[in-house]
Amino acid sequence: MNTNxxxxxxxxxxxxxxxLWTTKQKAEDSYFNTDDQKEDSEDFATSFLDALSDATIEDxxxxxxxxxxxxxxxxxxxxxxxxxxxxxxGSYLFSFKEAxxxxxxxxxxxxxxxxxxxxxISKIIDNMAILTFEGYIKGREDVIARQTDEITEISTPxxxxxDGVVALPIIGTLDxxxxxxxxxxxxxxxxxxGSTIAILDISGVPAVDSLVAQHLIKTVSATRLLGAExxxxxxxPEIAQIVVHxxxxxxxxxxxxxxxxxLQTAFNMLKLEVNKKKVTYTNS
Numbered sequence: 001m002n003t004n005x006x007x008x009x010x011x012x013x014x015x016x017x018x019x020l021w022t023t024k025q026k027a028e029d030s031y032f033n034t035d036d037q038k039e040d041s042e043d044f045a046t047s048f049l050d051a052l053s054d055a056t057i058e059d060x061x062x063x064x065x066x067x068x069x070x071x072x073x074x075x076x077x078x079x080x081x082x083x084x085x086x087x088x089x090g091s092y093l094f095s096f097k098e099a100x101x102x103x104x105x106x107x108x109x110x111x112x113x114x115x116x117x118x119x120x121i122s123k124i125i126d127n128m129a130i131l132t133f134e135g136y137i138k139g140r141e142d143v144i145a146r147q148t149d150e151i152t153e154i155s156t157p158x159x160x161x162x163d164g165v166v167a168l169p170i171i172g173t174l175d176x177x178x179x180x181x182x183x184x185x186x187x188x189x190x191x192x193x194g195s196t197i198a199i200l201d202i203s204g205v206p207a208v209d210s211l212v213a214q215h216l217i218k219t220v221s222a223t224r225l226l227g228a229e230x231x232x233x234x235x236x237p238e239i240a241q242i243v244v245h246x247x248x249x250x251x252x253x254x255x256x257x258x259x260x261x262x263l264q265t266a267f268n269m270l271k272l273e274v275n276k277k278k279v280t281y282t283n284s
Contacts, residue, residue, distance in 0.1 A: 006104065006117045007052050013103045018045050020099035028091055040075045045096065047071045057120055060127045069131055076135020081143055089132045097125040158189040165266045166195045167259065171204030179215040183222050196228050197266045201259045203234030213248045220253055229254070229269065233262035 010017065021041060047068045056064040072093070079089050101118050108114040158168045166189050168182065186198055200219065205212065220230040233256040235243075243250060256262040267274060 009107045017099045024095040060124045073135045076132045077139035080136040080139025086136045158185050164195050165197045167199040169201040174212045183219050190228050199231045199262045201233045208239045231262045233259045
């Protein structure tokens with residue numbers, strides 16, 4: 001028995017390998033019924049057996065496995081996004097190795113040759129297992145990045161509080177990336193609503209440092225370029241002390257302690273007056 005015969009056995013037993021692998025996956029995963037999972041398994045098994053040759057079976061790092069690695073990385077990323085754990089994805093690949101070794105054990109009678117050939121296959125698959133963890137990390141990073149973008153978008157809502165007045169409550173830390181989102185959303189709403197006053201409420205910002213202050217100043221400057229005035233509300237006593245201590249100049253920006261106070265200032269700037277209306281109820 002030589003290596004050429006081992007490669008030939010595995011290629012000829014493709015359907016048997018797929019059947020064994022599917023059975024093992026179903027035993028480990030009670031939800032293994034989706035077309036995606038079956039298609040992934042077929043794609044990987046096909047690419048692996050196509051790449052297997054006299055040369056590649058002797059070298060686990062052969063460039064002949066590049067296509068296999070590409071398919072495996074795609075599967076690992078996809079499984080990570082679908083909620084599979086690294087352990088589950090690793091088990092997925094190792095069950096494929098078990099199917100390969102089971103086929104070899106049924107076809108090779110000499111124990112010494114079986115051991116030698118099984119060791120080669122094990123090294124190849126074990127080397128590929130490292131890729132599943134890299135794929136998992138990439139997949140989870142993609143999920144986290146998408147969720148971060150979604151949370152940032154949700155956490156920066158621009159609200160039209162009155163004709164000509166929009167407000168943007170900021171909650172959480174204000175960094176460079178988020179400032180860009182805040183600025184884009186605010187400017188877009190100013191244009192769409194034709195507002196002349198924008199209120200930035202920072203009541204939900206835990207702390208203000210020089211960097212946060214610079215971000216706010218940039219947002220105010222961008223707002224003014226569109227012909228709108230900007231009011232910053234939510235200036236708490238501790239924030240006021242920090243601003244003074246840092247020597248940050250906000251003297252040319254209208255600041256208020258509460259959103260209600262900022263809204264009242266906006267009404268005054270628009271020459272609007274809000275009065276309570278006395279309502280008399282009569283018995284019918």
